[in-house]
Amino acid sequence: MAIEGEKKVFEVELEASSLVKEIRESYATGKTRSYKWRMSQLQRLVQMLEHHEQEIAEAIVADLSKPKFEALAYEVAMLKNSCSLAIKKLKHWMVPEKVKTSITTFPSSAEIVPEPLGVVLVISPWNYPFLLSLDPVIGAIAAGNAVVLKPSEVSPATSSLLAKLVGEYMDNSLIRVVEGGVAETTALLEQKWDKICYTGNGKVGRIVMAAAAKHLTPVLLELGGKSPVVVDSSINLQVATRRIIAGKWGCNNGQTCVAPDYVLTTKDFAPKLVDALKHELEHFFGENPLDSKDLSRIVNSNHFARLTKLLDEDRVSGTIVYGGKSEKSTLKISPTILLDAPRDSLIMNEEIFGPLLPILTVEKVEDSFDIINSGTKPLAAYLFTNNKKLKEQFVMTVSAGGVIVNDTVLHLSVDGLPFGGVQESGMGAYHGKFSFDAFSHKKAVLYRSFAGDAPVRYPPYTKGKLRLMKALIGGSILSAIFALFGLSKD
């Protein structure tokens, strides 16, 4: 890593541009377009995951002190699943979609043919360093693209393992990993790509999109936000609590883009909810959560400082009702609950991305929806309720990337649902077939015969042609016939 720091800027740029040139030349050979090549790469990926599962888990643990379970279940297993789905469905995804044509273009047939965009760039984050690196890559490969992957330098063990394994298992003329930090990412962003997929925060999302704009490159931005959980009173409190805990602290200790960021509940119900949370938290993580092996640590000292600062803010520290403990040497922060931190405090305005859960109380549970909609649109929004009307109101009026009723985070593992944000939480979506689509161009193809030409299309233009034109474009066979015979309703 020290070597990278000494590299001159133009060297890094030169490397980036020659890398892209090389990959474009390989892509131009047409190799990635065959079903065979795509399947071979996907199969190699599965092999890689199977043969190196433990190594991968260990790297993730080294970077994040993530419980090995989480690394295996939420990264490796999910990736295998994603890859297996692509392998199973690829043939079907690659088939052109036949579409109906109307009388206006008769006689004709039409279809939509998916084709790769070309050479794509995937920039991934540190919190699910394996999953969020390779999941988009799976989509890119399935769609027949060449890929350059730039993993996060904040998770160095996984970054270097990715570089090693991709180098060993994948077709290096078309799939490459570039390690590095800001300099390398900037150099890569200067190049011309056919698509850029970025997972991370809104600040860098803007930089990525601005860089993409120079080359008119489309982007897939998976960002974040403050994903709220609205908790109604007439529910199975224990189940709801466990699902909130699983989604918040059970996923990388809150460092997850769709983790419940804060809770909204009624003033009356809040004490019950706090008690239930305390009870279940102890059940899951024990009396001394800082010692629990089932909790990730905070990724680095920057984020540790950021999170402790959120708690230290003047009127905030007094609202802590549970937890609040931290250990700088191990970068650990215990599950922390706050009750009614001030609305204008930092913790209530920035995406927390950590193990702190503020609870905001309202008079009526319906008031939560306005509060949520007054902020920027989050990546996810959650509601726990048995009230049918409330469910409907929530689904119809709360705008977020995705919403779940009576659970948290789960929609990520459902391949049949698109995963992506809206407005500040991102643009575009992926997972399952949506991944294939995200990295494809859907080319419209129309087949016509030489016969069947309406002279009305061509000059010289006359009033008669105008009548016939109106009938033809209107699509009504009857009026077309009328017009042909010189009869008309006009």
Next chain:
Amino acid sequence: MGEVEKSLAELRKTFKSGRTRSVAWRKNQLRALLDLISDKEEVIFEALHQDLGKHPVEAYRDEIGVVKKSASFALNNVEKWMAPKKGQIPLLFFPAKGEVLPEPLGVVLVLSSWNFPISLALDPLIGAISAGNAVVLKLSENAPACSSFLAKTLPLYLDNSAIKVFEGGADVGNELLQHKWDKIFFTGSSRVGCLVMTAAAKHLTPVTLELGGKCPAILDSLSNPSDMKAAVKRIVGAKWGACSGQACIGVDYVLVEDNFKSTLIELLKKTIKKFYGENPKSSKSNARIINKHHFERLRNLLEDPLVADSIVHGGSSDEENLFIEPTILLNPPLEAEIMTEEIFGPLLPIITIDKIQESIDIINSRSKPLAIYAFTKDETLKRKILAETSSGSVVFNDTMIQFLCDALPFGGVGQSGFGRYHGKYSFDTFSHEKAVLQRSFFPEIEPRYPPWNSFKLKFIRLAYNFDYLGLLLLLMGLKR
């Protein structure tokens, strides 16, 4: 310009009130648009004639008819489009419901172009309305009669608190682009597309860019003379018959094998004469160049002596009437501007090659166009073109007509843009597809919760594989 801020604030307020989300509102706006088009048909013909010299047939075919068709199609389908789409949920999560629910993005900006000043303004507007958004429509100042007509008339028919129209030039455009939108839809040049996307990046606003490029027509050898005639008619129609070449999906240049060049040129000349008569300048079927700037740009393309030498038909122009004669060139140098820039005018270069397959390399050496047209009966060549080139769309044995097919997405790739519209795609492009998952409190999947152990890990692995038998065995203690 407080005008923009004021308008935006009003639009946001309207959108927040939920009015634009109702089916009734959307349908009313669409019906109002249909009324506008039919009430004002003659006025529109007049405006298009004033701005571009378009004949009513062309105006109807490319603008009025298109808008009518789009609005009717949207009116008939909007309720269907608004319905949530079911998503497959794994059995493991039973009982659960998953669906994708389209919702409006919010307040959107549509920036339209001057070459089809009615349809390129109203067609995206139809999409934005049917998806339930509030809209600002910015018209092109280069087509002043149409701009003024729309600016005056749209407010008389549509809901002004939700749909606003702005006239003006680059300064108005720039002002609008500084603000935060929930989507920007742009039709125009790549150069301005870049500026639009850069401005959008500041607010993470998603964009659809409908740009242009050099759309080639590949003309293979056609043994049947009537096929050849039909092909040439369609090429002429797509070059000069649509806004005198000023169309993003018009034919930019033709690729043909060397031994057919004479036949082609003869047929082109004959067809031009049939369409426009002996003196095209006096033909009422010939649209004009939009303004002096573009007239000069086009004339300059012919200034290069090597290019001027390659003219085999036409070449004359009349600045006062903004008229350029249908012009054919034979093999102008490939590095000349006429072969590197999108022509967007009535000049047709013919590039000859030894074998028709070479067209693919020539096309691939340039940026991806909005459309590729190929006239051929050779199935192998068709497959090759489809597999080895990339473009927004491909049409075999015709030109431009893909524009009328509502079931086909209309959009570019690479330098010709990204995003798409027409038909349902218009609705989609102005919507956010929200994933919705609904679960019940029972049954519980215990292995989801810490503390972790190897049993739970096994469970999750089997769950991911949808290995329900394995799960059953595991739960019964029969799997190690």
